[in-house]
Amino acid sequence: MTTTAVRGTFLDFVDDPWKHVGDEAAATRFVHDGLLVVEDGIIADFGPYPEVAARRPDAAAAATVIADRLILPGFVDGHIHVPQTRILGAYGEQLLPWLQKWVFPEERKYFDPEYAIPGIERFFDNLLASGTTSCQAFTTAKRITTELVFEEAARRDMRIIAGVTAIDQHAPDWFTTTPEQFVADSRELIARYHGVGRSLYAITPRFAYGASVELLEACRLLKQEHPDMHVHTHISENPSEVRGATQLHPDCTDYLGIYEKFDLVGPRFTGGHGVWITNPEYQRLHDAGAALTFCPCSNLYLGSGLFRLGRAKDPVNGIRLTFGTDMGGGNRFSMIHVLDDAYKVGMLNNTLLDGSVDPVDQDLAESQRNKLNWARAFYSITLGGAHGLYLDDRIGNFDLGKEADFVALDWTAGPPGADWHASLLWDGTGAPDDLETVGELLFAMMAVGDERVVAETWVAGRRRYRRDGA
Amino acid sequence: MTTTAVRGTFLDFVDDPWKHVGDEAAATRFVHDGLLVVEDGIIADFGPYPEVAARRPDAAAAATVIADRLILPGFVDGHIHVPQTRILGAYGEQLLPWLQKWVFPEERKYFDPEYAIPGIERFFDNLLASGTTSCQAFTTAKRITTELVFEEAARRDMRIIAGVTAIDQHAPDWFTTTPEQFVADSRELIARYHGVGRSLYAITPRFAYGASVELLEACRLLKQEHPDMHVHTHISENPSEVRGATQLHPDCTDYLGIYEKFDLVGPRFTGGHGVWITNPEYQRLHDAGAALTFCPCSNLYLGSGLFRLGRAKDPVNGIRLTFGTDMGGGNRFSMIHVLDDAYKVGMLNNTLLDGSVDPVDQDLAESQRNKLNWARAFYSITLGGAHGLYLDDRIGNFDLGKEADFVALDWTAGPPGADWHASLLWDGTGAPDDLETVGELLFAMMAVGDERVVAETWVAGRRRYRRDGA
Numbered sequence: 001m002t003t004t005a006v007r008g009t010f011l012d013f014v015d016d017p018w019k020h021v022g023d024e025a026a027a028t029r030f031v032h033d034g035l036l037v038v039e040d041g042i043i044a045d046f047g048p049y050p051e052v053a054a055r056r057p058d059a060a061a062a063a064t065v066i067a068d069r070l071i072l073p074g075f076v077d078g079h080i081h082v083p084q085t086r087i088l089g090a091y092g093e094q095l096l097p098w099l100q101k102w103v104f105p106e107e108r109k110y111f112d113p114e115y116a117i118p119g120i121e122r123f124f125d126n127l128l129a130s131g132t133t134s135c136q137a138f139t140t141a142k143r144i145t146t147e148l149v150f151e152e153a154a155r156r157d158m159r160i161i162a163g164v165t166a167i168d169q170h171a172p173d174w175f176t177t178t179p180e181q182f183v184a185d186s187r188e189l190i191a192r193y194h195g196v197g198r199s200l201y202a203i204t205p206r207f208a209y210g211a212s213v214e215l216l217e218a219c220r221l222l223k224q225e226h227p228d229m230h231v232h233t234h235i236s237e238n239p240s241e242v243r244g245a246t247q248l249h250p251d252c253t254d255y256l257g258i259y260e261k262f263d264l265v266g267p268r269f270t271g272g273h274g275v276w277i278t279n280p281e282y283q284r285l286h287d288a289g290a291a292l293t294f295c296p297c298s299n300l301y302l303g304s305g306l307f308r309l310g311r312a313k314d315p316v317n318g319i320r321l322t323f324g325t326d327m328g329g330g331n332r333f334s335m336i337h338v339l340d341d342a343y344k345v346g347m348l349n350n351t352l353l354d355g356s357v358d359p360v361d362q363d364l365a366e367s368q369r370n371k372l373n374w375a376r377a378f379y380s381i382t383l384g385g386a387h388g389l390y391l392d393d394r395i396g397n398f399d400l401g402k403e404a405d406f407v408a409l410d411w412t413a414g415p416p417g418a419d420w421h422a423s424l425l426w427d428g429t430g431a432p433d434d435l436e437t438v439g440e441l442l443f444a445m446m447a448v449g450d451e452r453v454v455a456e457t458w459v460a461g462r463r464r465y466r467r468d469g470a
Numbered sequence: 471m472t473t474t475a476v477r478g479t480f481l482d483f484v485d486d487p488w489k490h491v492g493d494e495a496a497a498t499r500f501v502h503d504g505l506l507v508v509e510d511g512i513i514a515d516f517g518p519y520p521e522v523a524a525r526r527p528d529a530a531a532a533a534t535v536i537a538d539r540l541i542l543p544g545f546v547d548g549h550i551h552v553p554q555t556r557i558l559g560a561y562g563e564q565l566l567p568w569l570q571k572w573v574f575p576e577e578r579k580y581f582d583p584e585y586a587i588p589g590i591e592r593f594f595d596n597l598l599a600s601g602t603t604s605c606q607a608f609t610t611a612k613r614i615t616t617e618l619v620f621e622e623a624a625r626r627d628m629r630i631i632a633g634v635t636a637i638d639q640h641a642p643d644w645f646t647t648t649p650e651q652f653v654a655d656s657r658e659l660i661a662r663y664h665g666v667g668r669s670l671y672a673i674t675p676r677f678a679y680g681a682s683v684e685l686l687e688a689c690r691l692l693k694q695e696h697p698d699m700h701v702h703t704h705i706s707e708n709p710s711e712v713r714g715a716t717q718l719h720p721d722c723t724d725y726l727g728i729y730e731k732f733d734l735v736g737p738r739f740t741g742g743h744g745v746w747i748t749n750p751e752y753q754r755l756h757d758a759g760a761a762l763t764f765c766p767c768s769n770l771y772l773g774s775g776l777f778r779l780g781r782a783k784d785p786v787n788g789i790r791l792t793f794g795t796d797m798g799g800g801n802r803f804s805m806i807h808v809l810d811d812a813y814k815v816g817m818l819n820n821t822l823l824d825g826s827v828d829p830v831d832q833d834l835a836e837s838q839r840n841k842l843n844w845a846r847a848f849y850s851i852t853l854g855g856a857h858g859l860y861l862d863d864r865i866g867n868f869d870l871g872k873e874a875d876f877v878a879l880d881w882t883a884g885p886p887g888a889d890w891h892a893s894l895l896w897d898g899t900g901a902p903d904d905l906e907t908v909g910e911l912l913f914a915m916m917a918v919g920d921e922r923v924v925a926e927t928w929v930a931g932r933r934r935y936r937r938d939g940a
Contacts, residue, residue, distance in 0.1 A: 085890065086893075087891070087894065088887060088891060088917075091844070091910075122890055126886040126887045129886040130885075238821070239821065239827045243826070300770075300814035300817065300818060301814055301817065301917075303814070303817025303818050303819075303821045305818070305827075327887075331810070331917050332885065332918075333885065333886055333887050334885060341770075343771070344771055344773070344811075346773075347770070347771065347772060347773025348776075351708070351709065351773045351775055356708070356710040356713070357709045357775075415600075415802065415804060415920060416599040416803055416921065417555060417558060417592070417596045417797075420555065420556050420592055421557070421558060423556075424556045424557065447558075447559030447561070447801050448801055448802075
């Protein structure tokens, strides 16, 4: 058995801060001088240093001390495209022409292991340098890419959800799969990877617009064979896409109805984006226990629209939610940058909802929920992301028995000006010992900082990235 | 006489790219192997190396070679608040409460030189590290702050437009000035700094909501005394602010009407933001030769709304335009980040304008103009910014006789992933020698990079910032 221990200042979440308006402390756990003990990648003990050290003196004596940092659970990216690593931020179309021009040609290269293997290594390097320790990922329509993604994730002991990313129409022939091939590939990969180590397979129809009825039937078949399996796809990203998809299914009243028709919507279903999801669809997502992924960098970058965060977090009829980069439709790898843009989307929504534009549209409660304070923000990319993926029994905070993924954040890092800004909030020695100041520093990191705040990233109790390269 | 010379790959603009749709080359000047000769801060010669070297063999022999970089004119920030350096990105209100909570207390510290001097030094350090060589800046309502800003800019030989930032209502007493004091302070500073070295004074009423009729009369008086002087203020940033300001002036049909009533709107007038400017106001800005500043980071960060870039760039009735950070309402110092967010605002506008949401709203021409391609983007923060400020006879490109401000950009720099992305566009030795590739790299820098792409910043022919610290 391998035992490691880390001593430092820890912050994680024990509940959803949207449930505790004005009382962030009720949703958080802050340990100014803490000790985390990890055995074979699993959190074996955690709490205030004196208490844990008394129980585990050997571990305490050998602990790695991480000073002057805030240690948080590793970040969860709910929606990312592995083979778009090199084309992130490509100019400059809305969704459908952007796919044709940039995405399909680059993704094709990942059919060849010689290109795919180093490309996938870079993908994971970039994730770790951004503090992301878990993701739900798209690959390509080919088995080989998906297989290589699982292999590389396993090599780094990272938790991943992925699957052959099925598309069989509205794309070049060389890019697509067939329903039969998809079922065969999926079955083989499920047998080899699903539930092995930290890997989970997801039934992954790329999006309804790119899926024939036969392909969606194939997804239904796989879901029947594995009722507990994740389903990962796109939904209602862009108005033209919504129109295109629903026109293919005139019997469905909306986009969600398409996935429902094929029995794909339930727990562990994630629809990426959901910018144009209607209130009736929200209600059905809620009832089904299904999730959306909010991808603000992408929604702004592709001009898709403004995700209704305050609606998604409705206290009665809210839904499960992850945040995602959607790299490369999103133009950054960093979930810190996602928080910056998520805050901006919430603030923009509020100007439309607070009644200042048109009093008729005023909805102060939804407006309040749109506002991404520090607790909501970092919850959403840690425990909230895990909850969105039905993985909150395994990752997302420092509960005993969970997998030990975490990051050490440096509030003085970032672009010019970040350090002086941080000094306004905290100018003391070491990490602050009060939650209010910690929250202000976390907010500063997302508003003024970027991935440079990630000083170290640990996966399953092992340090896998160090900003200083040591 | 001091002569310096730089050899490298140069790109600047000779016209507005919005006038040359699909033909960016017509608006740009690209010199793959160029030589720039500077005498006493002024561009004395520029062009292809062999030609210039033949004319100026001594300068050529002593030239600094900047390899593997793209050299562009220094960036122009049309709207920035010096004393908000430390509170950029502060959480989390719309405009009016945000001023009360964060801005006024921090700006007050700049009444004391002991705090102000190092703060102002940091401000300019951050500008230069971001590639910004000129700005139009707000200070505080007190003479001392404004004086110290001019002194520090002069010490660095930077072109600056600034002025006592007058507010006499809707703020704490300790924060305001009086119309009489404002006139006295302005007259003194105009005498000492206006047109001295690279400094220009601007009559700077903070915004109509914070100005009494008497204060606006004082501005009118100063403008009558100095008809060619800049006027710098805010306009139509936020719906509540628009309502607040226009309610103070029931005789005005709109926000612009307030400034017009006091004879402030004409050439060299800049209104910051203009998010909620109406079509009739656009027309009058056009007719007056007045300008707006587009501050996308701020407009998103404070949730102010989506600036109508495509309307501002109307080919017949368009207006003069600068881009600005509006730091600290904007949460970044870098104009590169401004371009990232400006692109996002344009793309969001397009979804609303391209007819995919509602065919009734379709305006494909304005939609096309909203799209910030590389040429429009970098024009807007160089020659376009200079044009917006009526400074295009002095800065903005490499024309002979202009002031020699420039930056050297490194397309491989930025967050994790930026380098591999750039390698997809250009994998050759040195800088590319075709404009199309150069444009793709510039776009990559704004979409995927950040201020880290700024390798060197030169002001008036002298290197004032080097990323590597050497």
